Amino acid sequence: MRQHNLAYLIEPRFPGGTSSALAAELAVTAGTGRVSIHPAETSMFDGRSIAPQLVRTLNVLGLECTECARTIGADIVVIHNPAFLKFEKLLSTHIVARHVIAVTHENFLRPGGEEGFDVAHCLSLIDRSTLSLRKSVAPISPNNRATVEEWAARHGLPSGWDILPEDWINICDFDMAPPTDRPRDRRGRHSRPGPEKFPKPATLDLIFPSHAEANVILGADMLIAGQETHPHWTLHPFRGLDVARFFEMIDFMVYFTAPGWRESFGRVLAEGIAAGKVVISDRETAAGFDGAVIGAEPEEVDGIIRLFIAEPERYISHVRSAQTVLSRFSPEAFRDRFLRLTGLGAPTGAAA
Known part of the structure; x- marks a missing residue:
């Protein structure tokens, strides 16, 4: 089977969960094909350094995160947390892919129904810079999905976009510690x-x-x-x-x-x-x-x-x-779902 090309267009300076989730994901997807990282350093994080948890993973995997290509060409392009584009006027990188996936780490709507960020603007920047057979939004949880679907029902996704039918698993690959038998307040x-x-x-x-x-x-x-x-x-x-x-x-x-x-x-x-x-x-x-x-x-x-x-x-x-x-949030569970959602290969345990 031909080894596929997987590209990540990311803002590597998110300080919290986005970078932690991305680091855990790269540890899995790096074993599924040729992976490239493209840092779209934006005004959202001017003056900040790459998140340390992401630096550690990139070093272990031997992946570079130094320069964003003018044109990203890959089978799959994954964009983690498109909210990083909310202060940008354009996306200077061009994307050519079979499938572009925007993973929605931020809720599209806040409690009460207010928009979480300018979703249409961020998706539009991606859309105008992309030549792709398919473009998808990937919610990361049931709660996140509910806000994405409600926003889409109100405003409509850009033409040619869809919402992935299953959530993009947030990998939780932690060592399990035993509970205390004498809990205190x-x-x-x-x-x-x-x-x-x-x-x-x-x-x-x-x-x-x-x-x-x-x-x-x-x-x-x-x-x-x-x-x-x-x-x-x-x-x-x-x-x-x-x-x-x-x-x-x-x-x-x-x-x-x-x-x-x-x-x-x-x-x-x-x-x-x-x-x-x-x-x-x-x-x-x-x-x-x-x-x-x-x-x-x-x-x-x-x-x-x-x-x-x-x-x-x-x-x-x-x-x-x-x-x-x-x-349910294990690396193996993510890998199976990733391969299923992207169509890149047979899930773990499937017949050869």
Whole structure:
């Protein structure tokens, strides 16, 4: 079978989940054909360096990410998070491919129905620079898909575009840590420090209260700078504490965002599950994890934590069940779906 060409057009300086997901994906797709990386460095991240998690993976795989070709020619071109084009007037690179896939790491609509970014502008820039037999939008989760489909129903996708029938799996290839058999009221959260990642101060007070044994917030740059803190909070800046050490300090990961923001997937929640913790978040985000994340309102968090502390066996059972759910986001699951969606080869285990 002819080895296919797979090209990635990316903004390599996304600091959080986009780059982490891309790094995990490259570790899989690099074994399926000839892979090339094309960095479209945009005004969105002026002055920033390539995300360290992406640098590590590129070095391991021996892939270069130094210059974007004027013309990208490949069987498949994957564009991760097209929102990086929202401040651009044009896409200077030309794309010639059989299939172009735009992976939608950001929700097209926010809670309440407001557009998350200028979707039509970003897709139009890609469309005008592309000669392709097929162009697709690839949602990364059920919640993300719902916003993409609702946006498309309102505005219509550009001519010739479609939505892939299955979600583009966000690979969660983490080592699984066992749950504690003596859970304590030790709470925490971590994320990049953007304001959209944090709920209102009153909600933070509610979910990280003074009666908790510990409240550890990693990625708290905004709180530190604004001096919005309490003696019962332990605050660390983004990347200011090793994530493994962070998880050693907590038994419950409690993750809520600003009212006008929802995670398209929630990679940090998957990290919490893998670390052996009970993870609590809003119901919309939790729905994408099929019971592995507990969906709740902030007012319900105290009661949920009390229940698990009172019944350690329930805590252990939930964590083990949640970790089983993560197998659906394995590298093998991604590879099979990737090959199926792109038509590039037979999935794992298929007859030769």
